[in-house]
Amino acid sequence: MDFLLFGAFPYVALVMFLVGSIYRYKTGFKYSSLSSQFLETKKLFLSSVPFHVGILVVLLGHLVGFLFPSLFLSIGGESLVTFEIVALSFAFAAIVGLISLFIRRATSERLRMVTSKMDVLIELLLMAQFIIGIWIAVELRWGSTWYASNMTPYLQSIWTLTPDVAAISAMPLLIQLHIIGAFLIVFLIPFTRLVHFLVMPLHYITRPHQIVTWYWDKKKIRDVNTPWTITEPKNN
Amino acid sequence: MDVRSQMSMVFHLDKCLGCHTCTVACKNIWTDRKGAEYMWWNNVETKPGTGYPTKWEDQEIYKGGWEKSGSGIELRGAGKRKGLLNIFHNPNLPVIDDYYEPFTYKYLDLIESPLQDVQPVARPVSLITGKPIDIKMGPNWDDDLSGTPDFARKDPNLKNLSPAEQEAMFQLEKMALYYLPRICNHCLNPACVASCPSGAIYKRGEDGVVLIDQTKCRAWRMCVTACPYKKTYYNWSTGKSEKCLLCFPRIEAGIAPACMHSCVGRIRYLGVMLYDADMIEKAASSDDKDLINSHLNIYLDPHDPKVIAAAKANGVADSTIAAAQASPIYKFVKEWKIALPLHAEFRTLPNLFYVPPLLPVMASVSEQEKSSTPQLNPIAKNWDDKWLYDTSLDSIFGTIDDLRMPLKYMANMFSAGNEDLIADKLKKLMAIRIYRRHKTVGDISAEKSATALRNVNLTEAQAEAIYNLTSLAKFEERFVIPAAHREQAIEMIESTADVKGSTGFGFLAKPARGL
Ligand code: SF4
Numbered sequence: 194m195d196f197l198l199f200g201a202f203p204y205v206a207l208v209m210f211l212v213g214s215i216y217r218y219k220t221g222f223k224y225s226s227l228s229s230q231f232l233e234t235k236k237l238f239l240s241s242v243p244f245h246v247g248i249l250v251v252l253l254g255h256l257v258g259f260l261f262p263s264l265f266l267s268i269g270g271e272s273l274v275t276f277e278i279v280a281l282s283f284a285f286a287a288i289v290g291l292i293s294l295f296i297r298r299a300t301s302e303r304l305r306m307v308t309s310k311m312d313v314l315i316e317l318l319l320m321a322q323f324i325i326g327i328w329i330a331v332e333l334r335w336g337s338t339w340y341a342s343n344m345t346p347y348l349q350s351i352w353t354l355t356p357d358v359a360a361i362s363a364m365p366l367l368i369q370l371h372i373i374g375a376f377l378i379v380f381l382i383p384f385t386r387l388v389h390f391l392v393m394p395l396h397y398i399t400r401p402h403q404i405v406t407w408y409w410d411k412k413k414i415r416d417v418n419t420p421w422t423i424t425e426p427k428n429n
Numbered sequence: 430m431d432v433r434s435q436m437s438m439v440f441h442l443d444k445c446l447g448c449h450t451c452t453v454a455c456k457n458i459w460t461d462r463k464g465a466e467y468m469w470w471n472n473v474e475t476k477p478g479t480g481y482p483t484k485w486e487d488q489e490i491y492k493g494g495w496e497k498s499g500s501g502i503e504l505r506g507a508g509k510r511k512g513l514l515n516i517f518h519n520p521n522l523p524v525i526d527d528y529y530e531p532f533t534y535k536y537l538d539l540i541e542s543p544l545q546d547v548q549p550v551a552r553p554v555s556l557i558t559g560k561p562i563d564i565k566m567g568p569n570w571d572d573d574l575s576g577t578p579d580f581a582r583k584d585p586n587l588k589n590l591s592p593a594e595q596e597a598m599f600q601l602e603k604m605a606l607y608y609l610p611r612i613c614n615h616c617l618n619p620a621c622v623a624s625c626p627s628g629a630i631y632k633r634g635e636d637g638v639v640l641i642d643q644t645k646c647r648a649w650r651m652c653v654t655a656c657p658y659k660k661t662y663y664n665w666s667t668g669k670s671e672k673c674l675l676c677f678p679r680i681e682a683g684i685a686p687a688c689m690h691s692c693v694g695r696i697r698y699l700g701v702m703l704y705d706a707d708m709i710e711k712a713a714s715s716d717d718k719d720l721i722n723s724h725l726n727i728y729l730d731p732h733d734p735k736v737i738a739a740a741k742a743n744g745v746a747d748s749t750i751a752a753a754q755a756s757p758i759y760k761f762v763k764e765w766k767i768a769l770p771l772h773a774e775f776r777t778l779p780n781l782f783y784v785p786p787l788l789p790v791m792a793s794v795s796e797q798e799k800s801s802t803p804q805l806n807p808i809a810k811n812w813d814d815k816w817l818y819d820t821s822l823d824s825i826f827g828t829i830d831d832l833r834m835p836l837k838y839m840a841n842m843f844s845a846g847n848e849d850l851i852a853d854k855l856k857k858l859m860a861i862r863i864y865r866r867h868k869t870v871g872d873i874s875a876e877k878s879a880t881a882l883r884n885v886n887l888t889e890a891q892a893e894a895i896y897n898l899t900s901l902a903k904f905e906e907r908f909v910i911p912a913a914h915r916e917q918a919i920e921m922i923e924s925t926a927d928v929k930g931s932t933g934f935g936f937l938a939k940p941a942r943g944l
């Protein structure tokens with residue numbers, strides 16, 4: 194059982210995430226944040242902003258801990274307490290935002306029109322995941338340290354295709370739940386609006402403001418010397 | 430010089446009837462869909478009025494367009510910094526209630542009503558929730574309501590008119606209105622394109638049409654904020670933004686867009702303008718007072734051999750250059766200089782120009798005794814023995830500064846506040862009227878008509894040409910549209926050389942025999 198959950202399922206989830214996201218991207222028109230701000234804007238501010246900022250910071254924390262565990266392990270003493278409090282407050286921001294997003298959706302007739310079953314499911318899952326995460330952080334001190342020392346090896350073992358199931362079997366139930374929840378969410382990403390995080394518009398920062406597109410570079414196509422060259426549509 | 434071609438438009442406001450045929454044509458073709466019901470890519474507003482969405486011209490509210498910053502310009506309410514910081518919640522996003530909640534009526538209730546004592550009614554239901562609603566707003570809710578406190582008096586263009594001037598405008602006897610049909614301006618410096626974080630909006634190089642790539646749009650909704658004309662719309666159902674596409678499938682075939690094709694008042698003109706893309710940035714950031722001039726300077730003379738050579742070098746088709754030479758837009762905007770962009774101060778360099786409405790000033794009659802009208806030409810009209818329909822030159826020009834629509838108001842809309850500029854256009858239009866009155870009615874002497882034309886630097890031939898294009902022009906003169914070249918159309922998608930030797934135009938997917 195443990196092998197299925199911690200040894201096999203992570204791969205199922207990751208493969209589904211990869212294949213599903215790419216398939217969805219390739220088939221066009223299906224990547225959107227599906228913003229509902231147009232139908233309701235006032236309540237969105239106090240829910241969407243804390244949720245997004247919170248989840249981004251928390252995810253980034255998990256990522257840094259996974260990639261550079263020594264960084265987390267080097268934090269000690271007073272700064273460890275501060276670090277945990279800061280991290281925890283972002284988690285709280287996210288869960289508060291998430292709950293108010295949920296209430297916002299549930300109480301607005303207009304928003305119910307643009308809410309799918311998957312939206313509700315993924316929102317509930319995220320909520321559970323956050324609650325468990327916060328619970329872990331409060332209950333099993335100090336999360337950042339043992340995450341770096343215990344979880345990172347497990348995640349790395351998955352990465353190197355030698356899943357260390359035994360290490361997880363010995364972990365408390367809360368942590369096991371958190372791991373299962375995480376991979377469940379990863380599994381579901383291609384089926385939900387969460388895909389929009391994959392198309393974060395970071396390239397906007399460096400791109401020129403204006404975009405002009407030619408179907409075809411007409412100057413080139415008339416050049417009889419290079420009739421066989423495929424030319425991509427040019428931008429600016 | 431980087432010569433490109435642009436599909437540009439002129440709307441002649443004196444001719445618009447406010448019939449909304451354009452709007453309906455557009456709606457039927459493009460936006461009669463779920464999530465798009467509230468969108469009116471073409472809409473017709475009553476001016477003075479608040480428009481659609483309500484007060485869209487007031488950028489204090491909507492934060493659309495560009496504003497000067499230092500020597501350059503930046504987007505007022507979106508852009509790289511503001512846009513990305515506000516991506517989780519855009520404080521400048523108009524919401525559905527700024528437009529209106531789309532509705533329909535339960536017509537079936539009329540047909541399927543059982544036999545009863547009272548007449549059945551068709552109740553309005555929301556097209557979002559499907560529940561019965563009280564209709565509070567519509568896309569042309571202020572139609573013909575000039576002077577009303579809720580609409581006309583809240584027109585953002587009244588901002589710098591003194592209370593007295595506003596009062597004068599809305600006196601019952603002086604009250605006037607005109608219609609302002611609007612579509613996307615397919616701007617040269619489009620704020621929508623610049624604001625899109627995912628780069629989904631682009632301007633087509635071949636004809637300058639601005640489009641939103643539906644597969645790339647991610648609902649970051651910054652374009653809705655950025656377009657000062659509020660001509661990008663968010664589809665709340667698909668989670669993608671949409672906008673006017675200038676009926677590009679039609680113009681590629683050389684046919685006028687649906688709104689223009691159907692225009693009952695024949696107010697719409699469409700044609701090619703050649704422009705110098707290198708001048709855009711400088712023009713868009715010029716000082717307020719030079720803005721319109723530098724904007725119009727971007728457009729090049731299509732008869733100039735240098736321009737033609739540069740256009741050809743840039744791959745502009747010969748048919749496009751020929752269309753530019755016959756362009757009605759070039760005549761209205763550059764040759765005769767009687768059309769102006771709407772709200773040039775938004776700095777998007779729009780490609781839709783308006784011939785400002787003169788309104789029937791000539792019929793502004795004065796009440797006086799027959800005997801006390803010495804300047805009256807014998808054939809001038811005298812109604813009821815005391816109403817003077819005075820068409821003599823001086824008094825007509827006298828009325829230019831005393832229009833029913835104050836110059837200041839018109840200047841706020843069409844010339845970025847420059848009253849001289851708009852007065853210049855109106856005087857020209859007036860001179861043409863005087864000229865035509867001389868021709869057809871004859872109560873104005875040839876001499877007076879000639880003076881009127883001379884005062885505005887128009888020749889008689891020009892006046893005749895303006896009259897012809899304004900009043901008599903047929904389809905082919907109003908719409909000079911070079912069709913996309915069929916023989917090149919396939920090359921827009923793939924190089925025929927590359928698929929030579931395969932079936933027909935090639936296979937949709939790569940032909941392969943298994944792995
Ligand atoms: S009018 Fe608005 S939507 Fe159209 S091109 Fe200009 S900025 Fe973009």
Ligand code: SF4
Pocket residue numbers: 444445446447448449450451452473608610691692693694695696
């Ligand atoms: S169809 Fe023409 S005349 Fe009628 S409202 Fe539209 S622009 Fe005006």
